[in-house]
Amino acid sequence: MHSIYVMGDLHGQYAKATRILQEAGLLASDLSWSGGEAELWFMGDFFDRGPDGIGCLDLVMRLQTEAAAAGGKVEALLGNHEPLILGALRFPNAPSTGPGKSFLADWEMNGGLQSDLERLTPAHVDWLTSRPALALVGDDLLAHADALFYTRYGATVDQVNAAMGALLTGDDTAAWDQLLGDFAERLAFRDRPDRAAAFLQQYGGKRIIHGHTPISYMSAQPPAEVTEAYPYRDGLCVNVDAGLYRGSPGFLFLLG
DSSP states (O other), X not given: OOOEEEEOOOTTOHHHHHHHHHHTTSBOTXXXXXXXXXXXXXXXXXXXXXXXXXXXXXXXXXXXXHHHHTTOEEEEXXXXXXXXXXXXXHOTTSBOSSTTSBHHHHXXXXXXXXXXXXXXXXXXXXXXXXXXXXXXXXXXXXXXXXXXXXXGTOSSHHHHHHHHHHHHTSOOHHHHHHHHXXXXXXXXXXXXXXXXXXXXXXXXXXXXXXXXXXXXXXXXXXXXXXXXXXXXXTTTEEEOOOOGGGTOOOOOEEOO
């Protein structure tokens, strides 16, 4: 049986990401896939707050092809910083309800780098807009955000993914703005275990794996001391956002 790994939010931390993957034996010295039949999931948020979001994106896209050729699998969820940068690209001056009052300004205020925006290609856009928002991997439900807003987009995993995909390929700026506002939600399961149980009952799985909220926000650890995933609610939820951009050395979480 192959191993299944999860890596949290990258936020442009290309050097940390490649080091972590090499240390786990998933990348060779030349950064090619060396994980064989292993499965690797990224939790979204490739961009912003770090120096090389496009480098992170190119790495994951390349590894997806190389892993498939080796009998393995690399996949990635949609995070909130993907629609942030895509909105800045497509509707830069359209008004928003975010802090910057436009899509471009909202992205910039969330750590967007002009160098990432300038390097974003149509191939990147196509790949990003086809990412799932939710995924069932064995008994684990993977979601970028520790939030309940997914329920407003569909009653099943497939419905949510289809709705998000349709939104991101459409031109309804009000719907884009609503999605970005929805992604501001976090910590939905921390103090209410009944919410986590209901979310799992809705979408399947026995455990929620998420990123979005840096572990140091929940654990009160200094970011540099965050070196492993953060289970909570008696293991019903697991936070895998190391907070790489905040100073964590990072980690991979092994699902099975």
